[in-house]
Amino acid sequence: MSAAGRSPCGLPRIGLGTAVQGPRPDAVRAAALRAMMLGYRHFDTAAHYATEAPIGEAAAEAVREGVVASRDEIFVTSKVWCADAHPDRVLPALRKTLSNLQMEYVDLYMVHWPVTMKAGKFTAPYTPEDLEPFDMRGVWAAMEECHRLGLAKSIGVCNFSCKKLETLLSFATIPPAVNQVEINPVWQQRKLREFCRDKGIQLCAYSPLGAKGTHWGSDSVMDSGVLHEIAKSKGKTVAQVCLRWVYEQGDCLIVKSFDESRMKENLDIVDWELTEEERQRISKIPQRKINQGRRYVSENGQYKSLEELWDGEI
Numbered sequence: 001m002s003a004a005g006r007s008p009c010g011l012p013r014i015g016l017g018t019a020v021q022g023p024r025p026d027a028v029r030a031a032a033l034r035a036m037m038l039g040y041r042h043f044d045t046a047a048h049y050a051t052e053a054p055i056g057e058a059a060a061e062a063v064r065e066g067v068v069a070s071r072d073e074i075f076v077t078s079k080v081w082c083a084d085a086h087p088d089r090v091l092p093a094l095r096k097t098l099s100n101l102q103m104e105y106v107d108l109y110m111v112h113w114p115v116t117m118k119a120g121k122f123t124a125p126y127t128p129e130d131l132e133p134f135d136m137r138g139v140w141a142a143m144e145e146c147h148r149l150g151l152a153k154s155i156g157v158c159n160f161s162c163k164k165l166e167t168l169l170s171f172a173t174i175p176p177a178v179n180q181v182e183i184n185p186v187w188q189q190r191k192l193r194e195f196c197r198d199k200g201i202q203l204c205a206y207s208p209l210g211a212k213g214t215h216w217g218s219d220s221v222m223d224s225g226v227l228h229e230i231a232k233s234k235g236k237t238v239a240q241v242c243l244r245w246v247y248e249q250g251d252c253l254i255v256k257s258f259d260e261s262r263m264k265e266n267l268d269i270v271d272w273e274l275t276e277e278e279r280q281r282i283s284k285i286p287q288r289k290i291n292q293g294r295r296y297v298s299e300n301g302q303y304k305s306l307e308e309l310w311d312g313e314i
């Protein structure tokens with residue numbers, strides 16, 4: 001199988017996440033190559049993850065070894081970090097990303113957060129003094145330039161609320177193709193999905209398993225009693241039930257696993273479905289956003305509260 005098809009905007013429905021804690025280039029390169037062999041075609045990276053170079057190396061190796069015929073068969077997403085979310089820094093940041101990837105273009109380039117940090121602020125810990133006002137119009141104009149130059153086949157955003165998308169759409173010459181946000185059974189994003197569908201923006205789910213085991217994640221998805229019961233009765237895993245649920249919403253998804261058997265498991269969600277009763281049970285799971293972005297809130301920055309960061313959608 002090949003990443004379970006593509007969305008109308010060309011984004012493969014299932015992709016491999018690569019946010020890892022600490023620099024692990026060898027593990028990332030090996031996992032990405034293994035994933036390509038298993039049929040993954042979408043790789044989600046970001047300047048901030050420091051995983052661009054090993055993904056580029058894995059792609060080059062996959063071409064050399066005939067796993068894929070050419071780089072064009074692989075869909076690479078990367079993101080401009082907050083410290084480069086300044087109008088004059090976006091294009092140089094993309095050029096650096098392309099140099100890391102050793103590629104001529106990315107398939108999708110996204111604004112990582114609707115947040116600006118001081119230029120050069122790439123590593124934690126972040127302090128309130130690192131935050132600056134976010135110039136959405138100027139940053140998006142620079143993203144559009146990246147597209148016009150052919151360096152980004154499409155452009156999009158991450159972590160945008162309905163209200164921020166509305167603002168962006170009011171001046172964008174090129175509308176965002178994708179909004180990548182947290183989506184899982186514990187944070188279902190019904191309102192945002194409806195809005196995006198109406199505006200022709202593809203939703204892409206990050207942390208579809210709740211990012212268990214990471215410093216930004218939680219056990220609440222993988223330990224959900226309802227999901228365990230559904231998984232047991234269907235002979236599936238909890239992870240598969242989560243991913244299938246996201247898939248059935250029409251969203252694309254990116255899930256991170258560097259373990260071969262879990263990578264296979266995570267692709268095996270397309271030829272079965274949830275029952276209506278199971279969907280109903282999942283829809284009643286209490287909602288709580290896991291990745292709240294608390295560090296982007298401060299008196300000095302654009303957002304003085306979480307309510308402002310998410311425009312009340314939290």
Ligand SMILES: NC(=O)c1ccc[n+]([C@@H]2O[C@H](COP(=O)([O-])OP(=O)(O)OC[C@H]3O[C@@H](n4cnc5c(N)ncnc54)[C@H](OP(=O)(O)O)[C@@H]3O)[C@@H](O)[C@H]2O)c1
Binds near residue numbers: 158266
């Ligand atoms: N745009 C943004 O702001 C943003 C924010 C967060 C994430 N992302 C992107 O979204 C990707 C995915 O999200 P995420 O990494 O946060 O979380 P996730 O994919 O929900 O969860 C990853 C965790 O689940 C484990 N896992 C994966 N498959 C499993 C399975 N079948 N059974 C049990 N455990 C499993 C992984 O461990 P193993 O590797 O050991 O399997 C890892 O610890 C990221 O890697 C990144 O590319 C974007």
